[in-house]
Amino acid sequence: MHELSLCHSIRTIVDEARSGRRVLTVHLQVGQLRQVVPQTLEYCWGLVTQDTPLDGSELAIDHVPVVLDCTACSQTTTVEHHLVLTCAACGSGAVHLRSGEEFMVTSVDVVPRDAAAADPSPREA
């Protein structure tokens, strides 16, 4: 639902990181608790980058599942589908969230300046 505004934030981050270079791929970490629909994010990325220097770049999304550490019984629960945030072993709600809230641009793949300056047509070095 809010993927469009998230894409604006991603664009701002990527624009700074690329330092004028062409971007091929933007690598993201998205935790399951972020309520982001990957297909919608990719669609919005296309809208937000259209007719900009980032046009044609792609998002590569690394999904991070919710992992809970139970403070009651010390067991670890990996939540895959249903977002029930309780310990699978003992049912306690006293859990520490180890992962699942990530939402980060980890890296961008850019065309190096020397490669971009060369003849744009593919050529063996």
Added chain:
Amino acid sequence: MGRFHRHDGLGEHTHDGDEHDHQHDDHSDGHLDSHHDAGAHGDLSGYETASERVSVLERIFDENDRLAAANRALLDAHGVRCVNLMSAPGAGKTTLLARTLRHLADRGIRAGVIEGDIETSIDADRLAGLGAQVVLLNTGDGFGGECHLDAPMVARALTRLDLSTLDLLIVENVGNLVCPAEFDVGAHDSVMVYAITEGEEKPLKYPVMFRSVSLVLVNKLDLVPYLDVDLDLFRRNVSQVNPAAAVMEISARSGEGLETWHDWLLTTHTHPRTGIGTPQ
């Protein structure tokens, strides 16, 4: 504080992708920390232009969070406490606020409201004349019809309030159980209104929202005789996703339970400077 705490640190988990093999200690300015990753050149074999991987490691909410912190600092500088009020559409935020604003005015608390709506001034109009400064934020007007308020929008609304004459500011967020939970607007606390007509399972379906608040107001209690509602089940579901949340049953229509909510608001969020927030 009822804020949503994020744990974006790398290395705290394992996952399938193994491409993020850079290790960094501190990335407050990570985008300047570019690495020429020799491995990345080899990965893109064949026809594609040689690429270079630039490490970024910047949280996507950083920009919003920085502005939210600035909003909070501005409010603190004026001694204004701020509560972010969220709910699904139609849960009764505005009806509740109308009651609460009257109560605050009676107690001499100077209140302000930032009224978030996608369109129309209907809710803001309902809150006019109750002794509070009301600023309307239509997210459909220049903000792209957003389904939530974010820190930049609230920053603009703050410029339209006279903070020097306020004790308490309530942000009435856009009615939505998903997006508003993700965006820190700069409030000191978050509260949600849940209507008993919504179904007991809502905490399990919208855990991020229910986890982001310190208080859940269970509204429309006057409808209990007409519904098959299991409030104990609802409370159990809340405690599954947010064991720390307080739960209060109210009816914004009949007024039932409102004194508990008002006492909570006054004791928790009235600045000591005024000395008028203590319940009698």
